[in-house]
Amino acid sequence: MGDVFFVPVSNGEDPSGVAKKVKYLYDHSRAGDRFKKGDFIAVKTHFGESTNTTHIKPVIVKVIIDKLKQAGTLPFLTETSTLYKGKRSNALDHTALAVEHGFGFDKMRVPLIMADGLFGDDETPVEINGKHFNKVNIAAQIAKVQGVMVISHFTGHMGTGFGGAIKNTGMGLASRRGKLKQHSTLSPQIDTGACNACGMCLEWCPQDTISMVDGKAYIHNENCIGCGECLAVCKFSAVRFNWGRESRVLQEMMAEHSAGVIKAVKGKIFYFNFLINITKNCDCMNGGRAVSDDIGIIAGRDIVAVEKASYDIFMKVNNMNITEAASYSIDSLFQVKHAEYLGLGNSDYRFCEL
Ligand code: SF4
Ligand code: SF4
Structure with missing residues (x-):
């Protein structure tokens, strides 16, 4: 059974107040326990597309980075290039956007290193025992680091119903080829x-x-x-898109790429899901309308437990699940069930409210 840790956040709390809560959550969830002094730790978050204002703010991410530094590890911010055209489709545009959004070295005091190179094609294949793949393509630097910290904004998503830790890990740390493989069954x-x-x-x-x-x-x-x-x-x-047929495969392929990332770092990975500013769409675009009041932050080392607990608490607070709230007709739990099937974690979790 996976442990998940939760701190509540109310509407209107400013980012510096949320940052203090993250510090407390980091300590009580023992987020840094698996990382050793001298380990290179890739901190994966989403800097938000140019039109997005609801992504996780730098002051919040910095708390986690500072904790990692205090423990003697070597953290750096990381991201990968997108398939779509926007401002995140290559390393130069993407890092410039990150600086514009406050994630530059001047503010964060750690470098931002794109994990998949200049154009998203710097990759490492990882063998897995999946239903769709026996090999997935992940960003090359992820196969070289000793650990990953995944900081995800839990939102609705038009293709997968919702996006959280599995999407941020499986899609967000895949190389361009890995992303293409995951989208290959989609046919608009x-x-x-x-x-x-x-x-x-x-x-x-x-x-x-x-x-x-x-x-x-x-x-x-x-x-x-x-x-x-x-x-x-x-x-x-x-x-x-025929999401009824195609979303399940997309979600399962995403979970399989998460499996590749987790295998590459030998399980040395930890997750924070932020259930604040929860929007209909993800941070790759203007998030759109809010679909819930702010709920809080969930943390844990089990990707399945963190994701299922996020889904469940949304349901408990809103009396409907996030895909219903975002008006998508998608069963979004395929990603969680498939991650569990792959042995990445346990949906039967212990919930510890701090
Ligand atoms: S499908 Fe038609 S309406 Fe929609 S963006 Fe394309 S041209 Fe415009
Ligand atoms: S037609 Fe295909 S490749 Fe072009 S924007 Fe739509 S999904 Fe992407």
Whole structure:
């Protein structure tokens, strides 16, 4: 049974107050216990897309970094390049955005090192015993460090229902090839009745695989990588994925890439899930409407327990699960069940409120 630790946070608490709570949570959850003096620790968080304001703030992440430094480890901030075009699709744009959002060395006092190189193709294959893969592709630097600290913003997500520790680890620490493999089964279609030919999806598609045919957008699926960018930018809900069929596979593949990361660092990994500013969408875009009051922070060393406890407490507070609150028709627990099936943890957790 995995232990999870929880501190509540109320609406309107300022980031410095939340940071104090994180310090307390770090100590009581013994977050740093598995890391030794001199270990290189990759601190994975999400710096937020250029339009996002609800991502986890630097002052909060810094508390965790300072704790790691006090223990004599060698932490650094890390991220990977996205598939979609935005401001996070290569190391230069991504690190510039991180600095703009307050994650530069001047504020954080640790470097930011992209784990997958300049263009997202610096990778290491890791063998796993999965249902979909026997080898997953993770960011190369993750296979070289001694530990990982995963700091995740728990939000709704259009493809997986919600995103938390499994998404931040499995997708967020995969190389470009790893991300492509996870999206490979996704196949968007245009609802021509809803398309008003605004052209936004053509502009943003990283594969240039959408064109206008008879005055409507048309996706040439043979070149599509399933990144979902067309869905994100279409203001007219004209892009459709069959999430009922495709989300389960995406979630399971994400869990399998998490398995690769966990194996690469020999289980020396710890998770913080922040259930604050919980939005309909993830930090890869403007989060959209809030779907809950602030709830708190969950921490633990078991990815399955942390994720299931986050899902459960959301349900308890809101009387509905996060995908219902975010108006997605997705069963989002496939990722948790598959992570458990892979032996990454236990959904039967002990909940310790601090
Ligand atoms: S963004 Fe939406 S409305 Fe605009 S062209 Fe693409 S599918 Fe049509
Ligand atoms: S058509 Fe495919 S590759 Fe292009 S934006 Fe949509 S999902 Fe991404």
